[in-house]
Amino acid sequence: MSRLLFAPSLRIIKNSSQTTLPKTRSFASTMAAANPGFPLATRMKDGGTDKLDVWSIFTPANVPADCINLGQGFMNWSPPEWLRKASHETMDADSMSNHYSHPRGRPRLLKALSKHYSPQFENLVKENRELGLDEIVVTAGANCGMHAALTAFLEPGDEVILIEPYFDQYYASIRFQGANTVFVPLHPPSKDNKHPTGQDWKIDIDEFRAAFSPKTKVVIVNTPHNPVGKVFTREELTEIAKVCVEKNVVVLADEVYDCMIYDGLEHVRLATLPGMWERTLTVGSGGKSFAATGWRVGWLIGPPHLITPTAAAHSRIVFCTNSPMQEAVAIGLEQAKERRFFEDQLEAYKERRDVLCSYFDQLGLSYTKPEGSYFVLVDMSPIKMPEDYPTPDSCKGRGKDFKLCWWLAQEIKVASIPPSEFYCAEHANIGESFARFAFCKDPELLHAAGKRLLKLKEYIQ
DSSP states (O other): HHHHHHHEEEEEETTTTOOOEEEEEEEHHHHHHOTTSSSSOOOHTTTTTSSOHHHHSSSSSOOOOTEEOOOOOOOSOOOHHHHHHHHHHHHOOGGGGGSSTTOOOHHHHHHHHHHGGGGGOHHHHHHOOOOOOEEEEEESHHHHHHHHHHHHHHHTEEEEEEEEEEOOOHHHHHHHOOOOEEEEEOOOOOTTTTTOBBGSOOHHHHHHTOOOOTTTTEEEESSSSSOOOOOOOOHHHHHHHHHHHHHHHHEEOOOOTTTTTTOOOOOOOOOGTTTTTGGEEEEEEEEEEETOOOGEEEEOOOOOHHHHHHHHHHHTTSSSOOOHHHHHHHHEEEHHHHHHHHHHHHHHHHHHHHHHHHHHEEEOOEEBBBBBBEEEEOOOOOOOOTTTOOOOOOGTTTHHHHHHHHHIIIOOEEOOOOOGSSSOOGGGGHHHTEEEEEEEHHHHHHHHHEEEEEEOOOGGG
16 A cells, blocks of 8 residues: 555656656655645655655556566466455355454454464474464554564664565665664675575675674564575574574564475474574465465464564554455465465466576576575676666666666566665665566466567677
């Protein structure tokens, strides 16, 4: 919803090359100009809304109508027919599913989440117990759940450690609390490594430890990782966990891509490591799990002393989550095992990954083979686009990957996302060599995009 609220004002102009450029202004500057007597709260600028966000720049409204969108991570297919049908039947049969739910979530979904996730938490298995309903809160999407958690635990001046590249919504949610961000980059693979995987993006545990201060309150860890596609190993997470326990911080484990892990790799839940359950909120997503990102159903799992204040904050933000869609996600979880839904979906995503990556292989472009999620990070540094190619004002003063991705969308007709947006200014140069492509599209569309991308051969030097 926030992206719609922050949509830019657009005025279309034509330059001498006949390339259509939108002149855009940020939400903050537009509002300030329209209401000079009503200054915006400083958090609007501190949260990054003083500049146009990357999603608005590369929205379908700003690129050619025939451009294939591999930028944003939404699917171009519907949830399975059996799930859509069941959700409709539930709304017709149960009138209460059309009204307010309990702020913590509808009982059916809470029970389904407990049954689905309890076997995945080794600490619970060892204790021979299932998740209690007081250890789960259903939220209006995973993003809102994380915002609620940060609202519950951050004071102005506190610090949050982010591992770069990071999902950009983290930053705004942190700054809106008056807290500050501290950044620790994943170190990218060597240029000599022509076939890197997520394991080749390394976290320096000494750098991670050095990022802590007496003000550090929260750490956010994302695995499987967006945009790298890295699945953190047990060894890496164990080292991260040791520092978090030593420093006594709250941890948000963003694991929304937990059902998209390829090639038999192990997904280690951070909350299951020694000393971590009591300090970790594990984040999940119904939209990611069931190809229904517009349903806006997410959840957080953790001990009651973390869940209760988070639920209280969430209830003051939206009160409760979309009731009929909660029922739909519950049905999905209840029937997923017998229908082999997650197994079949994983194979479908793997096929899509391999389709898109095959075109980068043909181009000879190095990419990080995704171990998880549905994004692939491609090293675009061999591409030499026209240096004088015009770009809109919204791309100026930002990483060179913005200019490249704009050119790709306008001329190659394939939209991608510039990863420098997911770094602080000091580390943005790490992301400038790459572009992020989403493969959560049907194979036919990926083949069509791939054939367009093959036009890049003439620009490779």
